[in-house]
Amino acid sequence: MPVQIEFYFDFISGYSYLASIALPPLAAERAATISYRPFGLLDLMKIVGNRPTTLESKNKGDYAMTDIQRWAKRYGVPFAPNPFWQGIDFAVLGAGLIVASDEGRAADYVKAVYPAVYGEPRNLGERSELIDVLDKAGFDGARLVERAGASDYAAKLVASTKAAAARGVFGSPTMFVDGKMFFGNDRLDFVAEALHAAA
Numbered sequence: 430m431p432v433q434i435e436f437y438f439d440f441i442s443g444y445s446y447l448a449s450i451a452l453p454p455l456a457a458e459r460a461a462t463i464s465y466r467p468f469g470l471l472d473l474m475k476i477v478g479n480r481p482t483t484l485e486s487k488n489k490g491d492y493a494m495t496d497i498q499r500w501a502k503r504y505g506v507p508f509a510p511n512p513f514w515q516g517i518d519f520a521v522l523g524a525g526l527i528v529a530s531d532e533g534r535a536a537d538y539v540k541a542v543y544p545a546v547y548g549e550p551r552n553l554g555e556r557s558e559l560i561d562v563l564d565k566a567g568f569d570g571a572r573l574v575e576r577a578g579a580s581d582y583a584a585k586l587v588a589s590t591k592a593a594a595a596r597g598v599f600g601s602p603t604m605f606v607d608g609k610m611f612f613g614n615d616r617l618d619f620v621a622e623a624l625h626a627a628a
Contacts, residue, residue, distance in 0.1 A: 432461040432627045434620065435605040437598050439470035440522040443497045443508070445602035446547040448614040449539050450506050452604070455617060459624040461606075465535040467523035468590040470601050476594040497547075500614065507548045516554030517546070524586045525563075525577035534568070541566035 434456055438445035456463050474481055483493045494510060501508035511517070522542055529538035545551040545562045553559045556574060563570030576582060593603075597610055604611045606623035 432459065432606065432624050433464055434461055434624070435464045435466055437466040437468060437593050437596075437603040437605075438601045439468055439473075439519060440526075440543060440546055441470050441519045442601040443493070443547055444500075444614045446508070446543050447497065447500050447504060447506075448602040448604070448617070449543050450504055451614065451617055452620075453536070455621055455624070459621065459628065461624050463536065465526060465530060465539060466589060466593065467526045467586060468593040468598070468601075469520055469523060469586060472587070473590050473594050473598065474600075476591065477599050479599045507544070509547065509550055511546055511550035513550065513552040513554055516552065518554060520583065520586060521559075521574070521577050522546075522553065523589075524582040525573055527582055527585050527589065528573050528576045529568070537566055538563075538568070541568075 434452060436448070436452060438448065440446075452463055455461075471481060473479075483490050498508055525542070526535060526538050529535050541562055542553070545553055545558075551558050551562060553562065560570035560574055563573055596605070600612055602612070602614060604616070604620050606620055607627040609623050611617075611619050611623070
């Protein structure tokens with residue numbers, strides 16, 4: 430049975446965008462699978478007593494943008510702050526991932542949506558823009574967005590957030606391999622070591 434990387438994240442996180450790009454080749458190299466586990470970051474922080482200091486502190490927020498750009502350059506991927514960020518309903522994006530997971534297409538969804546948040550930003554707060562991104566990835570965008578906005582999938586995201594908190598997650602991205610937790614895209618070397626040990 431392949432080793433599994435459990436990838437807990439919220440699309441709001443730029444560092445998780447980087448992890449979403451770096452994890453698939455790492456998983457392929459180690460013959461591992463990725464299980465995508467969305468949650469609501471700000472809600473999770475309230476549950477566990479953490480604070481979004483990157484949003485609260487202008488100095489830290491400015492540094493984080495510079496730092497993410499450095500990582501993106503290292504990974505050879507585009508990164509740009511999304512000018513429409515305030516209008517994006519990240520809960521809908523997270524619920525959409527649960528819909529896509531139910532259809533067996535979680536990886537395709539992440540690969541389509543995350544670049545539209547931070548790679549080559551789109552106004553995903555506009556329903557038509559989000560539908561277009563999903564349609565181009567081979568989804569029925571309108572149907573998926575409608576399902577993501579339904580109360581049952583909103584409830585599933587809340588449950589996923591509570592489950593992440595109960596697991597020990599306090600931020601995004603967080604990865605688990607063989608029960609061991611790793612936080613941050615800068616911990617992927619440790620993830621690789623854990624995959625090797627669990628193989």
